[in-house]
Amino acid sequence: MDNLATDHWYDFRDLANLSRVILEGIDKVAPYELAYIVAPIIGFVAAFVIFVLPSQLFVGVYGERRIIGRIQSRRGPNRVGPFGLLQPVADALKLLQKEALTPKVADRTLMWAAPVFFVAPAVLLFAVIPFGPRMVFADVPAGLIFFIAVSGLPVLAAFIAGWSSNNKYSLYGAMRIVAMSVSYEVPLVLMLLCVVVFTNTMSLPGIVWFQKDVDLWLIFMQPLAFVVYFIAVSAELNRTPTDIAEAESEIVAGYLTEYSGMKWGLFYGMDIGYALAASAFAATIFLGGWSMWGLEQWVPPWVIFIAKTHLFYMVFIWTRGTLPRLRIDQLMGFAWKFLLPLAVVNLFLVSLERLWWSESDLGGGIVFVIAAINVPVSAVAVYLWARFLGYKPERVPTRPRLAREAGGYVPLEEPVIGGGK
Amino acid sequence: MEGAGVNIAFYVLSILTLVAAGGVMVSRNLLHAVLFLIVAFIGVAGFFVLLSAEFIAMAQIVIYVGAIAVLILFAIVLTPRSVRDNSETAMVGPAILLGVALATVFLFVIHDTGWMTGAGDPGLSASDLGRALLSTWVLPFEIASVLLTAALVGAIMLVRSEAEESEDVPDADA
Incomplete structure (x- = not known):
């Protein structure tokens, strides 16, 4: 634990100092159990003030709309406050005043409970993320599994939302989100297994320390894992290239069709919360967390970490503004036919490399060799597999399937030429 | 783990799990029953955490809540009229008998x-479990892996029909 912040409470490079001093103060005057209650409150308030609130409102809601507006050649929100910065606040106030309707035929209890079940895991996810060397709220030994387990829960909440609305489109959306998340969970977990095999640990601070010790981020050692993680998590998060569960051009708004007011607002806000959590997770695992090749001695580590998280989130916004939505069968086929074989191949490769590492006497420098092998191998694997599976684009479809099965185009009667008035 | 907080957590989790x-058992709507079952699973995962078996707790949530409960939900949604008209049946007697036998x-x-x-490392961490499973x-x-693979292949064979199989073969003129 060298070259890190000191233990003084005013050392803002490590905000854990502050909470520790407060807790020690409480310990002197109050029974021991009180710390149990106070610690979560301090942690939650600190995380909320320095990370969640600014990120959610000003990067999530405002930044996302401004950037997508820029991509789509329009201005985005620019009326409320300077540069429209207060637009998220205005939106929240509007949502709070709106009536949250519940259909008469809906399952009232479940429809009320679904947003609650949707919000709770988003808060839990940030518990295991290391914001700095000592700024981790719960240092769970199996933090990576914790993240996978908890990020599977909102799918159930979305399913409950769709089923309890008692609406055809809601149920379609619910079935789609469950089917999609079951499919994309497989390559996602396989890729995280690659990371665990390589780093030999399942604790998130441990993975950051691994990357700091070898002075190389996992994105260079595991580029394929990163690509597959990015695609799979984007599908899990239900963001635009893959948001078939609420595809507004097909099934109204999917599982959110019957929701209005702040109940809908909770779903919308927590979608951003999950995207931020996934970005923070990716920044931890693939981008080295709070470490930055020695820069963390000069800049507070939590600032580096939040910057990396937002960098990753920008890529989410970028893909959302750029790519068109996929059809459901294409999306499912992509998970099972494209991502899954790549994941299995990568797992095999990584296991071999790990074995080589533990047998060889090259020391820590071997990671650079592994990176030099893995980057071209991943690029070639993705390119060749895409070429092998890819459909050749047909500019002019010669025989569409519908026409072929219906026996081609059969005119009903002789068209009237020039006679129709 | 020990301390007053753990005792409180134990009783809260017990009440939660038992109520769920x-x-x-008493819920007439099958979907409500599954959601109660999920709450019970999460309560059991909490007990594992109290026993310092974090990995098993996480595996409990991933497998039971993330996979099995979703499977049951699918089965129920695809069953017609599963959410209503679930009244008493004659099977309640045998069911009680079976339950008592199982409890015994x-x-x-x-x-x-x-x-x-006593205190000491119970050997429940992920690396301990992995080492035990592979030695x-x-x-x-x-054998379990082979069984699961066979089940997977069998399920695919069951649901595939001749018509669908011929559909996937690319046409000569396509």
Whole structure:
């Protein structure tokens, strides 16, 4: 634990100092159990003030709309406050005043409970993320599994939302989100297994320390894992290239069709919360967390970490503004036919490399060799597999399937030429 | 783990799990029953955390809440009229008999097992479990994998029809 912040409470490079001093103060005057209650409150308030609130409102809601507006050649929100910065606040106030309707035929209890079940895991996810060397709220030994387990829960909440609305489109959306998340969970977990095999640990601070010790981020050692993680998590998060569960051009708004007011607002806000959590997770695992090749001695580590998280989130916004939505069968086929074989191949490769590492006497420098092998191998694997599976684009479809099965185009009667008035 | 907080957590989790398990039994709507079952699973995961077995707790949530509960939900949604008209049946007698028999077996097992009560590493971390699965229990582990693969292939064979199979073969003129 060298070259890190000191233990003084005013050392803002490590905000854990502050909470520790407060807790020690409480310990002197109050029974021991009180710390149990106070610690979560301090942690939650600190995380909320320095990370969640600014990120959610000003990067999530405002930044996302401004950037997508820029991509789509329009201005985005620019009326409320300077540069429209207060637009998220205005939106929240509007949502709070709106009536949250519940259909008469809906399952009232479940429809009320679904947003609650949707919000709770988003808060839990940030518990295991290391914001700095000592700024981790719960240092769970199996933090990576914790993240996978908890990020599977909102799918159930979305399913409950769709089923309890008692609406055809809601149920379609619910079935789609469950089917999609079951499919994309497989390559996602396989890729995280690659990371665990390589780093030999399942604790998130441990993975950051691994990357700091070898002075190389996992994105260079595991580029394929990163690509597959990015695609799979984007599908899990239900963001635009893959948001078939609420595809507004097909099934109204999917599982959110019957929701209005702040109940809908909770779903919308927590979608951003999950995207931020996934970005923070990716920044931890693939981008080295709070470490930055020695820069963390000069800049507070939590600032580096939040910057990396937002960098990753920008890529989410970028893909959302750029790519068109996929059809459901294409999306499912992509998970099972494209991502899954790549994941299995990568797992095999990584296991071999790990074995080589533990047998060889090259020391820590071997990671650079592994990176030099893995980057071209991943690029070639993705390119060749895409070429092998890819459909050749047909500019002019010669025989569409519908026409072929219906026996081609059969005119009903002789068209009237020039006679129709 | 020990301390007053753990005791409080134990009783809260017990009440949560027992109430949820009761809800599974008395709920007339099958979907509500599954959601109660999920709450009971999460309560059991909480017990594992209290026993310092974090990895098993996480695996409990991933497997039971993330996979099995979703599977049951699918089965129920695809069953017509599963959410209403679930009244008493004549099977309630045998079911109670079976439940009592199962509880008796469990009570005997719990009574006869020598539980480790002292302090020390219970050997429940992920690396301990992995080492045990790949050394002592490698044969059951491999047999389970083969069984799962066979089940997977069998399920695909069951649901595929001749018509669908011919559809996937690319046409000569396509």
